[in-house]
Amino acid sequence: MNNRSHNTNNLVSVNNLTFSRGTRKIFDDISLEFERGKITAIMGPSGTGKTTLLKLIGGQLFPQTGNIMVNGRDVHHLKRDELYTLRKRMGMLFQSGALLTDITVFDNVAYPLREHSHLPESMIRSLVLMKLEAVGLRGARDLMPNELSGGMARRVALARAIALDPMMIMYDEPFTGQDPISMGALVHLIKSLNTTLSLTSIVVSHDVHETAAIADYIYVLSEGKVVGQGTPQEIKESPSEWVQQFMNGAADGPVHFHYPAKDYMDDLLHTEKTLFSRKRLIGEKPAKRRRYS
Amino acid sequence: MEFFQYLGAATRESFTKLGRASYFLIGMLSGISSVLIRPCLLLKQMHSVGVLSFLIITISGLFVGMVLGLQGFYILSRFGAEETLGVMVAASLVRELGPVVAALLFAGRAGSALTAEIGLMKATEQLSGMEMMAIDPIKRIISPRFLAGFLSMPLLAALFSAVGIIGGQIVGCGLLGVDDGAYWSQMNANLDFQKDIINGIIKSVVFGFVTSWIALFEGYDAIPTAEGVSRATTRTVVNSAFSILGLDFILTALMFGDN
Numbered sequence: 001m002n003n004r005s006h007n008t009n010n011l012v013s014v015n016n017l018t019f020s021r022g023t024r025k026i027f028d029d030i031s032l033e034f035e036r037g038k039i040t041a042i043m044g045p046s047g048t049g050k051t052t053l054l055k056l057i058g059g060q061l062f063p064q065t066g067n068i069m070v071n072g073r074d075v076h077h078l079k080r081d082e083l084y085t086l087r088k089r090m091g092m093l094f095q096s097g098a099l100l101t102d103i104t105v106f107d108n109v110a111y112p113l114r115e116h117s118h119l120p121e122s123m124i125r126s127l128v129l130m131k132l133e134a135v136g137l138r139g140a141r142d143l144m145p146n147e148l149s150g151g152m153a154r155r156v157a158l159a160r161a162i163a164l165d166p167m168m169i170m171y172d173e174p175f176t177g178q179d180p181i182s183m184g185a186l187v188h189l190i191k192s193l194n195t196t197l198s199l200t201s202i203v204v205s206h207d208v209h210e211t212a213a214i215a216d217y218i219y220v221l222s223e224g225k226v227v228g229q230g231t232p233q234e235i236k237e238s239p240s241e242w243v244q245q246f247m248n249g250a251a252d253g254p255v256h257f258h259y260p261a262k263d264y265m266d267d268l269l270h271t272e273k274t275l276f277s278r279k280r281l282i283g284e285k286p287a288k289r290r291r292y293s
Numbered sequence: 294m295e296f297f298q299y300l301g302a303a304t305r306e307s308f309t310k311l312g313r314a315s316y317f318l319i320g321m322l323s324g325i326s327s328v329l330i331r332p333c334l335l336l337k338q339m340h341s342v343g344v345l346s347f348l349i350i351t352i353s354g355l356f357v358g359m360v361l362g363l364q365g366f367y368i369l370s371r372f373g374a375e376e377t378l379g380v381m382v383a384a385s386l387v388r389e390l391g392p393v394v395a396a397l398l399f400a401g402r403a404g405s406a407l408t409a410e411i412g413l414m415k416a417t418e419q420l421s422g423m424e425m426m427a428i429d430p431i432k433r434i435i436s437p438r439f440l441a442g443f444l445s446m447p448l449l450a451a452l453f454s455a456v457g458i459i460g461g462q463i464v465g466c467g468l469l470g471v472d473d474g475a476y477w478s479q480m481n482a483n484l485d486f487q488k489d490i491i492n493g494i495i496k497s498v499v500f501g502f503v504t505s506w507i508a509l510f511e512g513y514d515a516i517p518t519a520e521g522v523s524r525a526t527t528r529t530v531v532n533s534a535f536s537i538l539g540l541d542f543i544l545t546a547l548m549f550g551d552n
Contacts, residue, residue, distance in 0.1 A: 112428070
């Protein structure tokens with residue numbers, strides 16, 4: 001397994017990152033490198049903080065320790081204007097697409113261009129049509145987001161993400177909930193856009209086969225640590241139990257099927273007193289004891 | 294002991310929320326300059342917040358004015374002072390009912406819609422998406438809505454009062470026989486521009502500011518789930534109603550307390 005060393009060819013470097021939510025440690029001193037022009041995948045079970053990592057790279061969340069360098073700049077030490085300038089060069093494809101629901105497909109793709117460029121409307125039209133053509137949805141430009149299928153919405157979001165010709169794109173679970181045809185189209189698009197636009201792509205996913213098919217390098221995360229890394233072939237042959245459990249979809253292993261809990265029998269026999277506990281479910285009232293005479 | 298822990302946690306959470314709301318207000322106010330540069334953003338929101346509230350405000354104003362005309366006539370006629378019905382209806386509406394009831398209706402109609410819209414934008418990652426496109430959602434989404442609410446509220450309150458006065462005239466003069474000329478001339482003679490109308494406008498401006506702030510903050514601060522947005526929408530209506538009624542008392546005491 002080859003560890004990627006820090007070098008100038010890395011567009012994004014995550015160095016000794018620690019991030020917690022409350023008492024739960026999401027990342028525990030992890031370091032990752034994302035090479036320019038390559039597709040690097042972050043894989044791991046649900047709840048390992050893959051989306052959180054993208055938000056940290058985008059500067060939407062702040063780490064407790066460590067830093068993230070994007071194109072040689074520390075994301076979390078930039079001024080607001082500098083961060084926004086950097087973000088113009090970072091595209092992000094959200095899991096839900098995150099399209100603005102009150103405007104058409106065309107206007108969604110034109111949105112960043114209208115906000116950030118002073119181009120005439122005729123040129124914006126041409127650019128938008130080119131981006132939509134790249135994702136195969138030029139004919140859907142007049143539809144509203146609620147008229148699109150999940151796969152189409154993600155392709156429109158992808159067209160919007162490349163509208164400003166970014167240097168990198170972060171994909172948050174691009175294949176989740178897609179039918180085989182949409183999934184195939186997205187796999188093809190991510191690969192072809194990366195090649196033709198010379199992008200650097202970070203794909204967060206737990207769809208093993210689709211991601212392994214297009215990724216140049218894979219990191220496998222679990223419980224806040226990097227448990228495996230390497231090329232798709234190296235990952236498939238990894239001796240790590242964690243990696244093998246994830247790649248083969250085993251229900252139990254180092255990642256347990258059960259969420260940590262106290263003893264099952266104790267739990268069944270014991271009723272917890274939760275009168276003023278904030279953990280009580282909203283709207284759930286303690287049952288009144290009924291008296292029968 | 295648990296009760297005190299709960300109380301302490303709730304108090305701390307309230308102050309934290311107040312801090313977040315204040316920080317949000319500063320961001321929202323600083324974004325107003327960018328709205329003024331692009332008035333099309335404001336006009337769109339004025340339509341959604343103000344123009345679409347036109348019907349509920351007009352109909353409610355009409356009925357409130359008609360009820361005032363009816364109740365006022367029966368009270369005033371006991372003292373033989375029916376001719377002053379116009380003053381009573383107009384003063385009640387311009388000083389109190391216009392700003393207060395219009396603000397309560399505004400909170401229910403436009404405020405809840407704003408909270409739900411912003412909350413759903415947050416839940417569907419539209420706000421995060423804008424941030425990642427290097428577009429500040431506070432400037433682009435929140436400030437235009439705030440300004441629209443702030444400007445619409447006094448206009449809606451004025452409309453409410455105007456329609457209410459006509460409602461009072463329909464009942465008082467049309468049905469109960471109060472002299473039409475007396476209705477208008479008494480109103481004209483006894484209503485003070487500074488004391489009644491300007492104070493009424495000040496009230497509606499304050500209510501517009503507070504209601505829009507509450508509605509937008511609750512949406513922005515909502516837990517991004519269906520239940521979180523639903524609870525935020527409820528909080529908007531409840532907190533707005535409390536704020537409007539509480540502030541109305543304070544403002545009334547300040548404006549008319551020396552009489």
